[in-house]
Amino acid sequence: MALTNGNPSSSSRSRAAPNGSATPSASTAVNHTNIVTTKDGRSVKTRIDPSLAVADVLKQLCVNLQMPGPAVDWALRDDGDELVTDDNLKKMIKTRARLKIVSAPVLEARETVERIAQREDPALRLTLYNLQRYIREPAFSAEFLRLGGLARLVDVIYAAHGNTLAYALAAMQNLMILDHGWAALDTAFVAHIVHILASPSSLINVCRPATAILKRLVEAGPANAPGPLVASSSRGPPPAPPGSVYRFGFDIVFSQLRAAPGALETVVSRIGVADTALALHSMMLINSLLAHATDTHWETFINTLEGLSTRKAVIGLMSSHMVDDLTSCVLDFQANMARVMYRTKTTYVEPAAEPAHANALDYIWTRARLVVERDEEDLDGAQIQWRQLGFETENLSREFGEVGVLGLYCLKYFVQEDPDFFAVVVQEQRSRAPERRCPLARASNEVVELLAEHWAIFAPGYAAAPAFQPFFLNFYKVHALALRFFLRMWNESSAGRADFSRIVALVRSQVKIALRQESIRPWHEMEQDFGEVEYRAVRDRQMKELVEEDDLLSKVPIRNLREKLLREAKEFVLQQRIHCLMQGAWFMNAIPITAPAPRRPARPWRFLRLDKGMKYLHYVDSAVKFPVRDGLEDLPERIELSLVSEIATKNCAPPPRADEHTLVASALSFSLMTNEGSLADLIAPDGSRWADWTDGLNMLRRDSGHVASQETADFIQALTDIGLKIKLLDLSGDKVEIPSGLSAGAPPVNSDFYFSDFYDPQ
Known part of the structure; x- marks a missing residue:
């Protein structure tokens, strides 16, 4: 039920039941009151029934406040311009958020496209500033794309500069979080973004979203398209279907980076800049390139990074003042370099062909x-x-x-x-x-x-x-x-x-x-x-x-066996961590130690659970812990994992007591970081839970691969050692002699041979 001025009119004393009938609601009235502001500046106190849908709330508000036009033309937002939806309505009511009635996202999208087409500064700058936030909303983005907003936004990116360009790039960056709608971008656009990135005159707030856009383009290759896994042929992954945004990828981006003089060099040089956000974006782009490099340009790319002393730059970052904010990226880089080393180690030396x-x-x-x-002992004088x-x-x-x-x-x-x-x-x-x-x-x-x-x-x-x-x-x-x-x-x-x-x-x-x-x-x-x-x-x-x-462990066959068991242990731990995330757990809502004015959270506890599609973390905040049922019914809020760019660790503190004035980071804390800040700051109840979630969340990220906890590393090591000992017991029990090495023997002198079938006389 929505009541205005705290005094309901006769038309609002009932709420819509699921079957369309009206049922009395006096006994179910809530005590939470929100202040709602209209477009013409009127402010009224409104009591909202949390069981209603947002569409029903708007209908009653439009009737009570005599708003012009149909209710579908209007929407509710809070002071931070967050759109009120069925998912967050209860939270808005409980926190007594100040709400405002604004144009519906569909109408906002139409007005935005029209204003972008007019190209009038500073009106254009303000429009693009708002577009950064609105473009993430499904209804807004769908209408924006339908009206050709993408092409007009691209035109602005080609022509704008300064803060206007920064806002336009940030809007494009947020649009590209979606898995649809931007497949029309072409190679010329990629080249222009690379030019912006490599230009020494580009502002820092321009370089950040430009770097993030390139990272997203790298990840949008055919091999990363969602859907069932299809065995790829020797020619590579199948091409992306028409209209799919997964038509870009590493080859397209790296080709443009090579074509622009000094582009990759600029990215590497920004690893150590004073601006932490720009350094973070640069590290994330390099990690994404390393994680998605294809056979076509792999050797050229790795040699280029080596020539730019990328490893040296990352080593320097390890001892800098920014290391706490970039720890996850540095560990990702280490994991990627381990993959590079493995591939280099398993690539044959072929002097005749390479x-x-x-x-x-x-x-x-x-x-x-x-x-x-000449070999004097050889008759042929080899x-x-x-x-x-x-x-x-x-x-x-x-x-x-x-x-x-x-x-x-x-x-x-x-x-x-x-x-x-x-x-x-x-x-x-x-x-x-x-x-x-x-x-x-x-x-x-x-x-x-x-x-x-x-x-x-x-x-x-x-x-x-x-x-x-x-x-x-x-x-x-x-x-x-x-x-x-x-x-x-x-x-x-x-x-x-x-x-x-x-x-x-x-x-x-x-x-x-x-x-x-x-x-x-x-x-x-x-x-x-x-x-x-x-x-x-x-x-x-x-x-x-x-x-x-035992000297046995140093023999080549045993080392190869250990390698195989290590791979199996890693895969087992991966599945175990994901299972823990799907079970869910309670955490304490924490405060970042860098917070300028720390305030105790209204609800100190949060329960999180990963959905089966592994795309969202569903959660609920509560004043007390309570038994959470299976499924997602008790978890009304959610976090989209594609927005998470880093899992920062050991950077949050428990809520301070009244007599405390400093915050001390907890070793069990972690934050879900995005390009714009933190989505959640949490403290795990124990070390095992912390290891499960930090490592599990890292494994879910597109360009990640590192382990954050010593517990997980020790777990993998222990599983490998136990498996190796069991295998060795089998061998020693059968008194099998393990050679130090195996010789493949000389190859056949011609092709006049065949492999016979195994014959068992039994």
Whole structure:
């Protein structure tokens, strides 16, 4: 029931029942009173029945206030211009929000399109400012698009500048949250956004939405279209259907970024700018590009990022004052780089087919200052080239088989770091008797394997690293330090060819020590661990470790088994976290520690639950906890997950007491952040719930892949270790001999063979 002036007229003393009949409502009247303001400035006190639909409320208000025109021409908004809907009406009533009667979204959309077409400043600027908010409303956006508003908004983006351009881009950014309506954007528009982004004269408030638009375009590729998963062919994912916004993607955006001079360089340079929001958008764009890079431009893109020292920029961000606001993005970047490392490691070295591989090998050989020799023991006089550097054969594809292109580039970096040192080492080893030489290239590959094992670079998927890993992002430098350590241990122990595995074990032991606690240890301490420790100290510690550990774990088949079990553990944890989100949980409503005037929430508790479509978080705020039924009936409010750009952690505090004047962040707090602020600030009841939700929500994000909690990382590790022990018990019980390595044997000399069917005489 809607009552005006606190005194209902005879026409409003009843509410509409579902069947259209009228039922008395005196006994169901509520005590909440809202102030409603009309367009002509009249303010009245209104009592609204929360069981009514918004359309029925408007009908009664229009009758009581004698509003011109039909009720469908009007709508209700609060002071913040949030549209009153059936979903939030109860909240508006309970909080006694000040409401105002305004034009319906459909009429607002028509007026907005007309005003945009007129192109009159400052009227246009105000229109675009309001459009940023209204464009998210389904009724408004549908009418806006139907009337050709998209084309007119694009025209403004081409012609405007300054704040007008910033508002237009922000409106486009919010429109692109929708999964429809903007498929008509073309390549020229993408190129213009890239130009705006790369222009040194662009304002910060212009660059933020421009970067966000590019990120959305990257994500709108055919492979990311919603719907049932279809097995893609070798030619890639199927094309997007006509009218779908999923017709853009990485290839289109990256092609325009390459065409614009300095565009990617500008994005990378903005990682460390003082404006946190711009740095956040830049990091999110880079992460999105990394997560959606296609085979077509993958190598070019990765090489471009490496050339721009992107890793160095992110490492610098780890120690900056903005790190708390960008933690999630940094962890996402680490996870993406783990995927890059895995792909590089599993890409075969093919010097005959890949010019980049041939050039890298040519550089290494030239800096070695050697000449090709002939094998005197071979009747055909076979060449001895790469065996002089420590490879076992001249077949480089096979030599780099376990470490791929990653191994090749690590060796190249080692040479580049100090070419003279490399040449001296090679000449020194060549001067020794063959059985006393250190196989340098083989040692380099083994160090790559040890580092990949340490950082779990096993398979695509989110990285189980809840903390910063600056050493990991410096993979090539760490490899160079560890390889120098390998050479020093070889020399100090007077090792020979038969001692190779013993030196590998020493290096494995030192890697664990040198790379421990990398999120808090300075670089120079890690350098000292590799460069100054004595052979005897390493040997003594390694002997103690051998007493506690089984050498079986270091064998290649066991490492491969561990890799497989790790992938399975990660997938299991993913499903478990999503299940927890669908069950739902109670949280405390918290206050951001940066809030200028912290106020205690009116309702201290919030229950959240993920819907089965995994698109919305449904919730209810309450003064007390209560049993929440299955389903979503008890959860009238919801948060759209596509709006969430980051899960910020440890940045909120419990509501302060009356005598408290400072806020202390809770370790169990987290916030659902958007481009414009926080959608929810919460504190979990315990560490397990915090881990479930922060990691689960991160897994649901389009461009995410990191783990936020040590508990989840430990859980994955424990599952892997348990699974490995069970498998090893099966093998040891059957007394199976596990070899250190497997040889594939020589390939067939011709194609005159076939694979026979397995025959079982039983």
